[in-house]
Amino acid sequence: MTVDLDVAVVGAGIGGLAAATGLAEAGLSVRVFEAADRVGGRMASFRRAGYTVDEGAEQLSTRGYRATWELIRRAGIRRDEVPPIGKRVAVWREGVAHPGLSEPGAVLTGAGLSKRARIDLVRFLAAIRDPRRFDADRPEWTPIGTRTVADYARGFHPDLHDYLFQAVAGCFFGWDTGRSAMAPFACLLREIGPASCWVTYRDGMDTLARRLAGNLDVVTGRAVREVVGGTDLARVVFDDETVTARSVLLCVPAPVAARLYVNAPEADAEFLAACAFRPMLKVSCFLDRPLAVKTSRPAYVLLTPSAEEDVLSGLVIDHEKHPERAPAGAGLVSLLASPRVVPELFDAADDDVVQALVDSGERFAPGLAGATVRNFVHRFRHGLPEATPEALRLRAGFAARPIGTVDYAGDWVLLRPSSEGAVRSAATTVSRVLSRLDSVRGAA
Known part of the structure; x- marks a missing residue:
């Protein structure tokens, strides 16, 4: 089967963009697919008549956001x-x-x-x-x-x-x-x-997302119908085509990931279902x-x-x-x-x-x-x-899951509802993907 990409990322929220940035910097071919017409996910902003509106997230902190601040520096965003x-x-x-x-x-x-x-x-x-x-x-x-x-x-x-x-x-x-x-x-x-x-970001909470997306291959207005995992490759299915990749990252809310990933392993599906x-x-x-x-x-x-x-x-x-x-x-x-x-x-x-x-x-x-x-x-x-008690009970097992052709990033992965949670989970996922692809290449 022809391979179109090393990594296909589904979702251009901050988790997906952070993961795509890390993988692209490692030299992989990466493309991000976003159903909406703009990037940022729950950190999106819009501008009209001199107003800048943060649609979702409102602020971040100088404490407890270590991974986010590292990403801000890498993106070239000044402290002011x-x-x-x-x-x-x-x-x-x-x-x-x-x-x-x-x-x-x-x-x-x-x-x-x-x-x-x-x-x-x-x-x-x-x-x-x-x-x-x-x-x-x-x-x-x-x-x-x-x-x-x-x-x-x-x-x-x-x-x-x-x-x-x-x-x-x-x-x-x-x-x-x-x-x-x-x-x-x-x-x-x-x-x-x-x-x-x-x-807060002076120019809107989507500042980091827009800066990251500017250095990536991002396709907006492109809704994924389903994702199918395989032994060596995974498929991203759209209404008009199918894209194959060595790895697919689902960087969307857990209920969306559960709907898209049609053959998710049973252990994955159990945690996804608990992540309301x-x-x-x-x-x-x-x-x-x-x-x-x-x-x-x-x-x-x-x-x-x-x-x-x-x-x-x-x-x-x-x-x-x-x-x-x-x-x-x-x-x-x-x-x-x-x-x-x-x-x-x-x-x-x-x-x-x-x-x-x-x-x-x-x-x-x-x-x-x-x-x-x-x-x-x-x-x-x-x-x-929502970080339900059931999701908390299952989280350790989910964190120890085997590395496959389909993986995840998002604040729900850590049950840490913040942009820092999304960025931290993305860093872990980048390591998992690189580890798997390196082992595949070594075997080859």
């Missing part, structure tokens, strides 16, 4: 292109926005937590301080086991769940704390550091003036816990995140739907989604509706990996 946000995260409680939730001083200032809850916050931070027991690349190793966030939180003051764990998990990950495992969440909280460490994803729904509001959430110190994110709010999980004040997200004198606000309402709103008409989220947003940012000149709805059916 990834500036600090410099604003705080606030949480809404009883009609007041309390800033400083993710800062060390929260144990003193409260940041929405009661005095008794602050004592338990100290207990929690002490419990997760050991990086050897709370390794974000191996969450299955933690002493927490497979307990859910809600179950683990029962050992602490209720505020810790209602105004910290649920607020953060619901807004940033879209998680239902009764379904998602605590271990990956605790590892992430330990690793990424306070909001003072958080940064949470849908994400977001509305961007172009404003004719900058609005702000009223707080004692400037905040760029307001978390709205489910104990206080049904429709929203949070607001991102994008022009506070970085001033170039909106034209001078204008503003940009993103409204994130609560995990509770996403299932019923996800397939609703755009107008209905906008009305529901903007009406709720008015409570936290008065004048929002009147200042809005245009809205955009962003949907990710596969938003972020």
